[in-house]
Amino acid sequence: MQFPESWLREFCNPPVNTEELARLLTMAGLEVEELRPVAPAFHGIVVAEIVEAEQHPNADRLRVCRVDAGPHSKDGPLQIVCGAPNARVGIKVPLAIVGAELPPGEDGKPFKIGTGKLRGVESFGMLCSARELKLSEDHGGLLELAADAPLGQDIREHLKLDDTLFTLKLTPNLAHCLSVYGVAREVSALTGSPLVEPNLQAVAQAHADVLPVSVQDSDLCGRFSGRIVRGVNPKAQTPAWMVERLARCGQRSVSPLVDISNYVMFELGRPSHIFDLDKIHGGLSVRWAKEGESLKLLNGNTVALDAQVGVIADDQAVESLAGIMGGDATAVSHDTRNIYIEAAFWWPKAVMGRSRRYNFSTDAGHRFERGVDPQGTVEHIERITRLVQEICGGEAGPIDDQQPAMPVREPVTLRVARACKVIGMPVTQAECASVFQRLGLPFVEGDGTLTVTPPSWRFDITLEEDLIEEVVRILGYERLPATPPLAPVTARVRSESQRAPFAVRHALAGLDYQETINFSFVEARWELELAGNAEPIKVLNPIAAPLSVMRTSLLGSLIQVLKYNLARKAPRVRVFELGRVFLRDASVQDTDHSVAGVHQPLRVSGLAYGPAAAPQWAQADKAVDFFDVKGDIEALLAPRKATFVAAEHPAMHPGRCAAVQLDGATIGHIGELHPKWRQGYELPQAPVLFELDLAAVQKRELPAAQGVPRQQLIQRDLALVVADKVTHDALMGTLRDDPLVRAAWLFDVYKPAQPTADIAAGERSLAVRLELLDDSSTLTEERIDAAVVSAVARVQAAHGARLRA
Structure with missing residues (x-):
C-alpha cells in the first residue's frame, strides 16, 4: 500500500513529523516498509513561460528561447538555448536559473547551473x-x-514535491x-487528532x-x-x-473514467467498475459462472x-469477473x-484465490x-458520480441498491481481567473503553467486560484475542514491562519405544542414502502408473x-x-525421502491438524541405482539388487525382525517385489521397478x-537383560536339497x-547347470547352519544328533527336503 503523506494529512x-508518524504506524502494527521523498534534492528551479522561440543560427536541433520567469527576470526575458522538440511559445516549463542545482547524477554530485555559450x-x-x-x-521533451x-x-512548491511516499x-x-x-482513521485513533470525513453528499438526479x-x-x-450516468465526455482531461x-x-x-474509479479505490478502499452502458445487452445478472463460459478481460487475456468463479453477465454473455x-x-x-457505475459487496471467500487461478492479481481482488465495507456502496457511488460530473459532465439517475445477504457481525466480549493476563500489564476497563471509542468500535459495558459489535469495515474482529490486540497496540507496545516469562518449562520426553523421525533419517544416511525433499503435489501420470490411483486429489x-x-x-x-541425476551423469544414486502422502478417507474429520476426507x-x-558400493580395489563392481536393499x-x-512375502505393487516388477511385514502386518513394499515403467521413464536399468x-x-x-549362556553353543551344517518353489522363510521357520x-x-x-545324480532338474541345494543350545545342561552327541535328525525329518515332511548325498 503506497500513498503520499500529504493526502493522508488531508484526512488527519x-x-x-514524518519520521514520528512512520514510527507510530509501525508500532501500531501498520509496518512502514519504506519512506521515500517524492523528488530528490534540488533548488533554484522556477516556473517560466516561453515568450519567444527562434531557430539557432548555428545548429539545426537547437532553439533560442526567451522566457519570462516573473521576479527572476527583472531585466526582461532570459535567453535560454534549448534542444527540446516541444520548446514552443506559450507553454510554461521548469527553468533552472543561474546558480540552481539539479539532482545529483551518477557520481552523486549535484549539477550546478551557470552562464554558458552553446554554438x-x-x-x-x-x-x-x-x-x-x-x-x-520521460525524456521526450520539456516538462x-x-x-x-x-x-x-518555486517548482517544488508548485508541484508539491516536498512530500514523502509511505x-x-x-x-x-x-x-x-x-x-x-482507512490509514487516516487509524492515525486519528492513535493520536487523538480529528478525522476529516470525505465529501459523500448525494448529487442531483x-x-x-x-x-x-x-x-x-x-x-x-x-x-x-449501481447508477446510470448519461452524456459523459470520456475525452476530457x-x-x-x-x-x-x-x-x-x-x-x-x-x-x-478509469482514473476516477482507481482514485476512489485508493481514497476510500472501495473497488468499483464503470461499464459502457450502450454495450450492455438487456440487464445484468450476478451469478456463479457456468461450465464452458469464457471472458476476454481488460488485460487482453x-x-x-x-x-x-463469480461473474456479472448480461443477456448475451459474461461481462465481468x-x-x-x-x-x-x-x-x-x-x-x-x-455509463453504468457499479459498486458491490463480494463475499471474501467468493473472491479468495480466484486471481491465482488465472496467474494474475489485481488491486480490486x-x-x-x-x-x-458492505455499508458504503451507495455513498461511494455518490463520490464517484460527483467526480465524473466535475471532470466529464453527465446527468445522473437514481441508485439501484439491492441487499440480498448483508453480513451479520456477531458481538465479541472482552474480559478485562483476561486482557491484563494476556497483555502482561494492568489495564483498566476505562482504558479499554477509551481504545474502543477512539477506534470507532461500538460497545456495551458490563461488570468487568466490554461487548463490542464489530463495525462493517472490521472483518478481522471475531475473537476476544482480536480485541486484546486492539487494546495493546493503541495503548502502545512501549508500555509493556520487560518481565521474563513465568510459565514452567516441561520437557516432552519421547518414549524410548519410539524413534524420532530424525533418528530414521540418521539411520538411512548411515546406510549411504542421501535425503531429498520434494513437492507434495506431483504429476497425475505418476499417480496412475506408480500408485495405481486413477482419481487422486486435485x-x-x-x-x-x-x-x-x-x-x-x-x-x-x-x-x-x-x-535428474542421471541427466547429469551420476553413475550411482541412493536417495530417500520422508514425507506425507494424501489418501482419500471419509472417516477423517476437519480439525486444526486434519482436512475432512483426507488421511x-x-x-x-x-x-538405489547403479553399483551396490562405491568403486574400490578390493572387490569387483556389482549392480545393486533386491537383496542389497532388503x-x-x-x-x-x-x-525387529521383518518378514518379506512375495506380493504385487503397481510400480514394481511382478516377480521381484515383496511386502514388508512386522508382527504379521504389512508396513510397505520393496522391489525392482516394473520393466514397463523403466522403459517408459527411459532408465538405462531398473532401480530398486x-x-x-x-x-x-x-x-x-526395548532391550531386555538376559544372562550369558553357561552352556556351550553347538553348530551343525546341513546341505538340504529342496524344490525351487520352496521359499527360504518357510524352510527356516520349519528348522x-x-x-x-x-x-x-x-x-x-x-x-x-545340468541335473546331477543327487540334484534333479527344478531342485537346488541349500547350505544351512544350525545353532543348538540348552541353557540347563550340556548337549551330548546323542542329543545333538537327535536334534539334527529331527530337523531333517521336519523339513522332509513339510517341504520334501532331503540331505544331499
Missing part, C-alpha cells in the same frame, strides 16, 4: 525535462506545466487500512433510468448497487492533481470459467457516452478477498500445470530425482525401491521349530 493531520549563443539557465529533475523517466502556474514560483506492509487482517482514509439487475447467488454477492496522486500511489493514468476485473466487451472508451491452483495432484506415494518423486500419513521411501531395510528395522509406513518404522523394541534350535541361517546356494 497529527502534530508529529556561439549565450544561455542564462536551463529549461528542464521531467527526467532531468528525476521526477520520471509542461499547467497554464495557470504562477510565474517565478509504503505500508500490511498483514491480511488489516483490510480496513487498504485506503488513505436528472433522469429516472435504472438498469435491471438480478442477484442470483447471494453466497457470491451480498450487496449490489484527467486533472493534474488526480494524475499526480495516482502516480504517487503507483498507478498510471489511463483515462478520466481470455479466461475459461467454471462454477467456482466478479470482484477482480472487468471485461473488454463493455469497457469504456473515447466513444462512450453513457486484493481488497475484496480480505473484506470491503490441486485447485497448481504452481505448474504438471504438478496438478496430491501424491499417494513417494516413489514418483524419487524416480524424478533419479532422472495424511507419513511415509519413508528409498531408491538388507538395508533389515538394518533400518533392527532389532522401497516405501514403508513411518509410524511402523519408528517403533522399536527353528525346536526348543534346542536357537538360530538357523542360509550361507550357500548351489544349483548345477
